[in-house]
Amino acid sequence: MTDRAPTDWRTDAMRRRIVRRYGAERRFRMFGLGAIILSAGFLAFLIVTMVMQGAAGFTETRVSLPIDFAAAELTVTPEQLRGDRGNLALAGAGLEGVVDGAAGAAFAQQGGAELLSDGAWLRVRDTLKANPGMLRGRTAIDVPVATDIDVAYKGDGTPEAEQVVAALGDRLSRGLNRDFFGNADATDPTRVGIWGALKGSLLTMFVTLILAFPIGVLSALYLEEYAPKNRWTDLIEVSINNLAAVPSIIFGLLGLAVFLGTFGLPRSAPIVGGLTLALMTMPVIVIAGRNAIKAVPPSIRDAALGIGASPVQVVFHHVLPLALPGILTGTIIGMARALGETAPLLMIGMRAFIAAPPEGLTDPATVLPVQIFLWSDEVARGFVEKTSAAIIVLLVFLLAMNGVAIYLRNRFETRW
Amino acid sequence: MTQKITAHDVNVFYGEKQAIRQVSIDIDQEDVTAFIGPSGCGKSTFLRTLNRMNDTVASARVEGDIRLDGEDIYSKDMDVVQLRARVGMVFQKPNPFPKSIYENVAYGPRIHGLASGKSEMDAIVEQSLTRAGLWAEVKDRLSDSGTALSGGQQQRLCIARAIAVDPEVILMDEPCSALDPIATARIEELIHDLRGRYAIVIVTHNMQQAARVSQKTAFFHLGELVEYGDTNDIFTNPREPRTTDYITGRYG
Numbered sequence A: 001m002t003d004r005a006p007t008d009w010r011t012d013a014m015r016r017r018i019v020r021r022y023g024a025e026r027r028f029r030m031f032g033l034g035a036i037i038l039s040a041g042f043l044a045f046l047i048v049t050m051v052m053q054g055a056a057g058f059t060e061t062r063v064s065l066p067i068d069f070a071a072a073e074l075t076v077t078p079e080q081l082r083g084d085r086g087n088l089a090l091a092g093a094g095l096e097g098v099v100d101g102a103a104g105a106a107f108a109q110q111g112g113a114e115l116l117s118d119g120a121w122l123r124v125r126d127t128l129k130a131n132p133g134m135l136r137g138r139t140a141i142d143v144p145v146a147t148d149i150d151v152a153y154k155g156d157g158t159p160e161a162e163q164v165v166a167a168l169g170d171r172l173s174r175g176l177n178r179d180f181f182g183n184a185d186a187t188d189p190t191r192v193g194i195w196g197a198l199k200g201s202l203l204t205m206f207v208t209l210i211l212a213f214p215i216g217v218l219s220a221l222y223l224e225e226y227a228p229k230n231r232w233t234d235l236i237e238v239s240i241n242n243l244a245a246v247p248s249i250i251f252g253l254l255g256l257a258v259f260l261g262t263f264g265l266p267r268s269a270p271i272v273g274g275l276t277l278a279l280m281t282m283p284v285i286v287i288a289g290r291n292a293i294k295a296v297p298p299s300i301r302d303a304a305l306g307i308g309a310s311p312v313q314v315v316f317h318h319v320l321p322l323a324l325p326g327i328l329t330g331t332i333i334g335m336a337r338a339l340g341e342t343a344p345l346l347m348i349g350m351r352a353f354i355a356a357p358p359e360g361l362t363d364p365a366t367v368l369p370v371q372i373f374l375w376s377d378e379v380a381r382g383f384v385e386k387t388s389a390a391i392i393v394l395l396v397f398l399l400a401m402n403g404v405a406i407y408l409r410n411r412f413e414t415r416w
Numbered sequence B: 001m002t003q004k005i006t007a008h009d010v011n012v013f014y015g016e017k018q019a020i021r022q023v024s025i026d027i028d029q030e031d032v033t034a035f036i037g038p039s040g041c042g043k044s045t046f047l048r049t050l051n052r053m054n055d056t057v058a059s060a061r062v063e064g065d066i067r068l069d070g071e072d073i074y075s076k077d078m079d080v081v082q083l084r085a086r087v088g089m090v091f092q093k094p095n096p097f098p099k100s101i102y103e104n105v106a107y108g109p110r111i112h113g114l115a116s117g118k119s120e121m122d123a124i125v126e127q128s129l130t131r132a133g134l135w136a137e138v139k140d141r142l143s144d145s146g147t148a149l150s151g152g153q154q155q156r157l158c159i160a161r162a163i164a165v166d167p168e169v170i171l172m173d174e175p176c177s178a179l180d181p182i183a184t185a186r187i188e189e190l191i192h193d194l195r196g197r198y199a200i201v202i203v204t205h206n207m208q209q210a211a212r213v214s215q216k217t218a219f220f221h222l223g224e225l226v227e228y229g230d231t232n233d234i235f236t237n238p239r240e241p242r243t244t245d246y247i248t249g250r251y252g
């Protein structure tokens, strides 16, 4: 064997290598920066367009409607308006007809009652209940207008509607659409609300979380810490990995067959949606959880076992706290995916038209992404901005959920 | 001399491979016993059979008879968890929990219910850290993370953690291999102080250290116990040529 010649570190070849290395490093930094700028740009674009289109969805157009309650023959006394019976009393007294009549008189040229939203008389009702004194006189009440006028006032209507808007002039005004945060789905875009879908999503996510998180974490712990390593556990591992990759619509079919078919749970209910999404989320949590548990250094386990901690104590005092941040990251990803999931929920009937917010886990409900899907499919022009507004609500929900998870993760983060 | 641990014809296998062959040894209660031998000869493996830490290695299999105070530690009646509390271990690499210094020491006594109340626990923590020669350095920062200490401090923290459980035997696997001479001297002092109260077994690659701290020395080679006896005899008058070669540095 010949001796190696001493290496000369100053040759041109060496210098070129250094220059190339710097170049590679600079290129890598630039690509990385470019990728970040690109994704930040897309995100900003998405948010800006959504906010621009959706902001109008949170507002409504109102017209000032003069009504002479004294002249109208409303057989209601101010006393009857107190409490819950007021709604019934006013409906029974024919308030809707009175409002239509007032509109006919005031806006004869602009289509009369056609000008108002279907829900206009409800606004009159609520105003009356708040001020029973109005029953004895003549007042003007701001009520929501029909959807074509609403759209035209916001600047995107048909020529006929534009004319009406011009004729009404400053009798029209704009205000926050409170009903949007209190109502559920409706056929008239001026009356729809997101609260029904939001509540449906909340209930569904609640079911998903309380099922998928503990079951997923316990499965991960068992598989990592207790299960013997043999062919059966290998098989289970492969199955779980595959489960995480199964298209979500298949889970919908499974939910349809098992929860609705076999167990006879109610259709369109958050509990069924939550169960179905839990099936989908669990494998994600198991995989993330196992990786987080694997990353806990074995020396910590040895240390605890070495002073006489039992296996369960090792897991719950040492391994789980150290793995928790990783597990929570997996949970965020899984839950975010579940929150945005539409296809499997369509299969279990959550696409039905549901006009009242769900009261419980077994009430028919819909969820935000399905609501967005349904509204985006509507022909009426007024639904466009409602769709965007619903998307904003969904994104805010998502951000809030992630924010909580990130907060929790940072709290449990161990600094080594 | 009372025998704390007696091991008879112990064989240890990792899968097919035999790591310990027919080792028989008695560990005295009042003495410090040193295990010496070339790297890979099975010192750690044998040490880990004494508190059944080998149970955690899936491929490991132990044969033979090992008794603590006459009780067979591999019998069905032996509670492994309590055994490990009675036979404490300090690992080759410092492995404090990523928790506060206080919590590191208090953890063992807490899970075994050794302290009733905060003041008793405080006393145990202080006493253990003092015995491990760490109290003066950490008494003002007990809530800092144990992992924020230096390597030598971490090792002493691990020793404090082991003695806080008040075991009967302490097994130390090369406790000074990562320490500077000052920290090493501290730990050797500590071993002197602890002698008599606990039966101590220490694995070391440092011949001077073995000579300084131990009364008994066991020389392992290729999984066999070549020679075992008084430290003085082993170092001044070994019977086996292999022992002579090793301690005079002819191989290692």
Ligand SMILES: Nc1ncnc2c1ncn2[C@@H]1O[C@H](COP(=O)(O)OP(=O)(O)OP(=O)(O)O)[C@@H](O)[C@H]1O
Pocket: B014, B019, B037, B038, B039, B040, B041, B042, B043, B044, B045, B046, B057, B059
């Ligand atoms: N987990 C394991 N799986 C398989 N073989 C192992 C395992 N641990 C140790 N061995 C083998 O057993 C033999 C003894 O190892 P051991 O760790 O007991 O040596 P040692 O004397 O402590 O060495 P050192 O002084 O380097 O720490 C070695 O040949 C080693 O390769």
Ligand SMILES: [Mg+2]
Pocket: B043, B044, B045, B092, B173
């Ligand atoms: Mg070793």
